[in-house]
Amino acid sequence: MNGSSPHTPNEPNAFEKVVAFVDERVGLKTIQAKVLNEPVPGGSRWAYAFGSCLLFIFIMQVVTGILLMFYYVPSIDHAYMSTQYIIHEVDYGWFLLSYHFWGSSAMVVMVFAHMSQVFLWGAYKKPRELVWLVGLALFGLVMAFGFTGYLLPWDQRAYWATVVGVEIMDKTPIIGDFLARFLKGGPTPGQMTLSRFFVIHVMVLPAGLMGLAGLHIFLFRKAGPAGPFRGTPEQLKAKTDYFFPRQIWKDIVAMASVFLIICSLAFIEPVVLLEEATPDPGDYHPEPEWYFLFLFQMLRLKIFSGEFGQFLGAIAIPGAFLAFLAALPFLDRSPERDIFKRPLALIGWIVIMAGILLFTVSAILNREFLD
Amino acid sequence: MQPKITANARCVDGEVGSIAKIIVDPLSHEISHVVIRERGGQGVERQVPIDQIQAVPNEEEVLLQGSTDTFRQWPVLNRGDYVTIHEVEIAHLEDHLHVAPGEILVPYPRLEQAVPRRSFFANMTHAIGALIALPLVFPVLKYLMQPMYRPFDNTWFPVGNVRKVKKENIGYQFKYTRGFKEAFMPEQHIEKNIWVVKATPAVQQAIYGGKDRKFYDDKGNVVWVNKANATHIGFSGKCPHLGCGYKWRRTKNYPDGVFLCPCHLSIYDEAGKVLDGPAPRPLDVLPLQVNAVGDMKIIDVEYKAGVKNQIRLL
Numbered sequence: 001m002n003g004s005s006p007h008t009p010n011e012p013n014a015f016e017k018v019v020a021f022v023d024e025r026v027g028l029k030t031i032q033a034k035v036l037n038e039p040v041p042g043g044s045r046w047a048y049a050f051g052s053c054l055l056f057i058f059i060m061q062v063v064t065g066i067l068l069m070f071y072y073v074p075s076i077d078h079a080y081m082s083t084q085y086i087i088h089e090v091d092y093g094w095f096l097l098s099y100h101f102w103g104s105s106a107m108v109v110m111v112f113a114h115m116s117q118v119f120l121w122g123a124y125k126k127p128r129e130l131v132w133l134v135g136l137a138l139f140g141l142v143m144a145f146g147f148t149g150y151l152l153p154w155d156q157r158a159y160w161a162t163v164v165g166v167e168i169m170d171k172t173p174i175i176g177d178f179l180a181r182f183l184k185g186g187p188t189p190g191q192m193t194l195s196r197f198f199v200i201h202v203m204v205l206p207a208g209l210m211g212l213a214g215l216h217i218f219l220f221r222k223a224g225p226a227g228p229f230r231g232t233p234e235q236l237k238a239k240t241d242y243f244f245p246r247q248i249w250k251d252i253v254a255m256a257s258v259f260l261i262i263c264s265l266a267f268i269e270p271v272v273l274l275e276e277a278t279p280d281p282g283d284y285h286p287e288p289e290w291y292f293l294f295l296f297q298m299l300r301l302k303i304f305s306g307e308f309g310q311f312l313g314a315i316a317i318p319g320a321f322l323a324f325l326a327a328l329p330f331l332d333r334s335p336e337r338d339i340f341k342r343p344l345a346l347i348g349w350i351v352i353m354a355g356i357l358l359f360t361v362s363a364i365l366n367r368e369f370l371d
Numbered sequence: 372m373q374p375k376i377t378a379n380a381r382c383v384d385g386e387v388g389s390i391a392k393i394i395v396d397p398l399s400h401e402i403s404h405v406v407i408r409e410r411g412g413q414g415v416e417r418q419v420p421i422d423q424i425q426a427v428p429n430e431e432e433v434l435l436q437g438s439t440d441t442f443r444q445w446p447v448l449n450r451g452d453y454v455t456i457h458e459v460e461i462a463h464l465e466d467h468l469h470v471a472p473g474e475i476l477v478p479y480p481r482l483e484q485a486v487p488r489r490s491f492f493a494n495m496t497h498a499i500g501a502l503i504a505l506p507l508v509f510p511v512l513k514y515l516m517q518p519m520y521r522p523f524d525n526t527w528f529p530v531g532n533v534r535k536v537k538k539e540n541i542g543y544q545f546k547y548t549r550g551f552k553e554a555f556m557p558e559q560h561i562e563k564n565i566w567v568v569k570a571t572p573a574v575q576q577a578i579y580g581g582k583d584r585k586f587y588d589d590k591g592n593v594v595w596v597n598k599a600n601a602t603h604i605g606f607s608g609k610c611p612h613l614g615c616g617y618k619w620r621r622t623k624n625y626p627d628g629v630f631l632c633p634c635h636l637s638i639y640d641e642a643g644k645v646l647d648g649p650a651p652r653p654l655d656v657l658p659l660q661v662n663a664v665g666d667m668k669i670i671d672v673e674y675k676a677g678v679k680n681q682i683r684l685l
């Protein structure tokens with residue numbers, strides 16, 4: 001593993017010969033050593049497992065997503081029936097669909113956890129600005145995955161979340177109308193919308209996420225891990241170890257836990273579709289997926305009523321917040337990374353998280369009141 | 372002045388060896404030690420802190436503090452505690468190192484030096500990976516297999532009236548449509564065809580060998596029997612070679628007509644027997660019933676192509 005035992009007296013077996021053959025040509029062992037021997041300043045930590053968990057969840061989304069496509073048909077005559085078929089007829093179809101569903105929620109939770117960790121640790125600061133920026137783009141892709149995937153079963157929930165979501169985008173200045181028509185593939189939602197959401201969900205976003213995640217990790221490796229925000233260089237050096245074995249170990253244990261949690265959720269709360277989509281909501285109260293609920297709830301506030309209010313709540317404020325996050329490493333130039341010496345950052349984070357929580361909970365309370 | 376990596380090292384009382392390796396501190400990126408291979412010491416390599424270098428008179432030579440005896444007190448390099456800089460990823464490590472060639476070493480972190488359990492960690496990591504992947508294998512296989520096997524369809528389909536079959540021992544094509552329900556799709560109508568031959572007793576004998584032909588469902592129960600002396604024979608429209616559609620044709624060699632498959636030129640006589648070509652078995656006889664007014668019905672049995680025995684698919 002680490003070149004400490006260059007001489008093995010035994011004859012190599014067939015597998016070792018194949019490895020040696022490839023190694024001779026591409027330097028496999030050196031690559032492996034490079035990947036595994038990355039010093040983690042201050043030593044491995046559970047807090048660094050979020051990024052790896054995101055990768056794991058994403059890979060599982062790809063696997064389950066490909067499996068779902070074996071039966072799913074992206075047409076408005078068949079999308080609903082084929083999804084019902086997956087849930088009710090195909091062996092373990094309910095499980096794979098429910099895993100994919102809960103996996104998407106897990107991805108959003110994990111992306112918030114990862115962002116919070118790198119924010120609180122001050123890991124976005126110089127020299128890791130690009131890692132942070134690419135990370136923000138990844139955040140956008142994760143949310144876009146949730147939004148586009150939600151439509152695919154073509155039930156009432158799917159249809160109405162999309163109608164509302166696209167109406168919100170429509171309020172973007174200048175490009176809004178174009179964007180909404182582009183996504184709908186016309187003036188109103190229909191087959192073209194489903195086709196577009198499908199191809200964005202299964203081709204465009206995965207390709208984008210794979211590329212950007214690769215870039216993210218490349219940039220991360222170039223800059224090196226930030227490590228803890230406290231400790232002198234000597235203290236850090238004493239505690240430093242390599243990515244392998246301790247950090248990998250923590251990562252894989254975290255991944256296994258995430259896997260178990262998603263499996264349990266799929267068992268406890270499997271996906272159930274509502275009625276097939278129609279432009280008549282009937283008794284159904286349209287609502288987006290839970291991770292968009294806080295935005296949805298915000299739009300119910302008085303100050304966000306009227307055309308301008310809507311623009312403010314749905315586009316301007318979230319947009320300005322994301323722009324602020326993008327500018328953050330350039331605005332916050334102080335090298336101080338200790339979160340307890342960055343009161344503004346700590347308070348800001350608490351306020352934002354509490355705000356999101358508050359709005360989400362009040363949206364859920366509102367739900368009871370509507371029913 | 373920077374010494375060459377191969378420079379000779381001498382103490383006040385004489386030459387001790389030559390620099391063989393350099394050790395870099397992973398945090399400061401500075402050279403922390405030079406490794407000196409003892410002259411005549413069977414290649415013993417000692418690890419000497421960089422501040423022991425007193426002077427560098429020229430590129431070929433470094434002067435160490437202390438005597439040869441002091442030198443002998445420096446620890447012997449334990450190569451296993453280090454990796455080369457090619458095997459480690461430390462950002463900007465090489466940026467201000469201008470030494471080449473030779474091995475430039477980086478020490479394993481202190482925590483890593485005492486890990487006899489590296490392979491234990493590796494095995495456990497693989498084991499957990501397997502624990503995630505293996506439980507999925509069976510469900511995923513079952514999931515993918517769902518539509519692959521389905522019970523045989525023993526429905527009777529009307530195909531036409533025997534009146535159309537005028538001459539004996541000649542193939543007549545009958546087209547029919549059948550409903551087909553697949554998974555969540557609404558019922559589809561698909562067109563198929565069969566070939567019917569009005570058989571003389573000799574041809575009946577050639578096909579059935581004087582024995583009734585039984586047809587079975589997937590549980591092995593008989594669903595229909597073609598009598599050995601039935602006059603009308605229905606052949607499946609699917610060529611038993613690799614599944615193309617064949618035709619009844621008169622050719623130079625067979626002026627009375629034969630079944631000819633255009634794909635790989637299999638030729639069958641009116642009894643379905645292979646006369647020529649790559650087909651592994653005769654044409655497939657279908658369950659056929661003819662009622663009092665001559666209306667024919669068949670069961671749309673389909674067999675696997677390309678094998679010697681009939682293996683029922685549908």
Ligand code: HEM
Nearest residue numbers: 048051052054055118123124131132135136138139225226
């Ligand atoms: C699909 C989404 C993402 C994936 C797969 C991903 C993956 C990773 C991985 C594997 C690491 C290595 C170390 C660690 O886990 O802490 C990392 C580090 C990092 N990520 Fe992400 N990430 C994603 C999204 C984001 C987002 C949304 C942000 C912030 C806006 C972000 C910012 C960072 C930063 C600043 C680091 C460096 C942390 C450090 O040096 O300690 N990432 N990411």
Ligand code: FES
Nearest residue numbers: 610612613632635
């Ligand atoms: S398929 Fe008919 S001869 Fe090959």
